[in-house]
Amino acid sequence: MVTVHHLNNSRSQRVIWLLEELGTPYEVKRYERDAKTMLAPASLRAVHPLGKSPIITDGDKTIAETGAIVEYLIETYGAGRFIPAPNTPDRLRYTYWMHAAEGTAMPPLVMKLIFGEIPKSPQLPFFMRPIARALLGAVTKSYLDPQIAEIISLCDSELAKSPYFAGNDLTGADIMMSFPIEAASARATLTPRLTTYLTTIHTRPAYQRALTTGGPYALMGS
Numbered sequence: 001m002v003t004v005h006h007l008n009n010s011r012s013q014r015v016i017w018l019l020e021e022l023g024t025p026y027e028v029k030r031y032e033r034d035a036k037t038m039l040a041p042a043s044l045r046a047v048h049p050l051g052k053s054p055i056i057t058d059g060d061k062t063i064a065e066t067g068a069i070v071e072y073l074i075e076t077y078g079a080g081r082f083i084p085a086p087n088t089p090d091r092l093r094y095t096y097w098m099h100a101a102e103g104t105a106m107p108p109l110v111m112k113l114i115f116g117e118i119p120k121s122p123q124l125p126f127f128m129r130p131i132a133r134a135l136l137g138a139v140t141k142s143y144l145d146p147q148i149a150e151i152i153s154l155c156d157s158e159l160a161k162s163p164y165f166a167g168n169d170l171t172g173a174d175i176m177m178s179f180p181i182e183a184a185s186a187r188a189t190l191t192p193r194l195t196t197y198l199t200t201i202h203t204r205p206a207y208q209r210a211l212t213t214g215g216p217y218a219l220m221g222s
Contacts, residue, residue: 002026002073005047005055007040008033008215011066011179012054016214018070018175020206024077028213066179067098070172082171093158094166097173105155105180108147112187115140148188155181156191163200174201 002019006012006028019026031041031053045051048064055064058076063069074082084090115136119129155177158165165173178201181194190198201207 001058003057004028005031005044005053005057006214007031007044007053013210013214014066014175014179015054015056015069015073017178017207017210018073018082018172020209020213021082021170021175021204022073022077024073030215067102067176070098070175074172082169082175084166084171090162090167094171094173097158097165098176101173101176101180105151105177106183108144108151109180109183109187112140112144112148113183115144145188148184151180152184152188152190152194156193159193159197163197170201170204 002024004012004015004019004026006016008030016026016028031044033040040051040053042051044053044055047057048055048062050064052064054066054069055062056069056073057063058072061072063072084094118124118136119133124132155165162168164170165177178198181190181198184190185195185198
């Protein structure tokens with residue numbers, strides 16, 4: 001049986017959602033972030049040396065990294081579902097968005113989150129906070145916000161072609177892209193098309209079951 005090593009408010013929520021879509025039996029082993037640092041507990045290092053989530057175990061296999069997990073689960077349990085047919089335009093779209101989710105979309109979103117938190121850090125002397133806020137704010141305005149806006153525009157244009165990122169049906173590309181779009185909804189203004197897309201995936205029965213299983217999911221408000 002697949003075991004999901006699940007960290008609250010993390011990318012592992014996508015893995016639970018995919019397993020619900022697949023109808024594959026699984027169990028969840030829960031880990032909680034440190035309330036102050038928001039870091040994963042050291043016990044995750046017993047599963048994988050980096051001690052980060054998501055991680056799954058399936059028999060004697062241990063797989064880390066969300067994209068690798070999504071590919072493994074679809075190849076192993078999908079029976080041809082959730083991936084477009086080989087040698088088709090939608091398969092190329094699928095491959096692009098599977099990688100773009102973490103390679104292109106998430107880095108500026110993570111940087112914006114971190115830059116917003118640095119001036120609030122209790123380790124930063126109070127007299128440095130206005131300087132840090134000004135410097136990081138300038139980088140955010142001149143670099144990160146335009147980057148995020150470009151990504152949002154690209155996603156919007158892609159969804160103008162079809163209801164999902166790789167065609168007319170939900171695929172692993174949507175599982176991957178859900179996280180950056182949810183993150184963008186908390187840190188930028190989404191287009192009406194992207195807002196509708198989020199509503200569509202959030203109302204899927206499998207997504208709702210994953211929320212029940214995974215527990216409170218506060219990413220969008222972080």
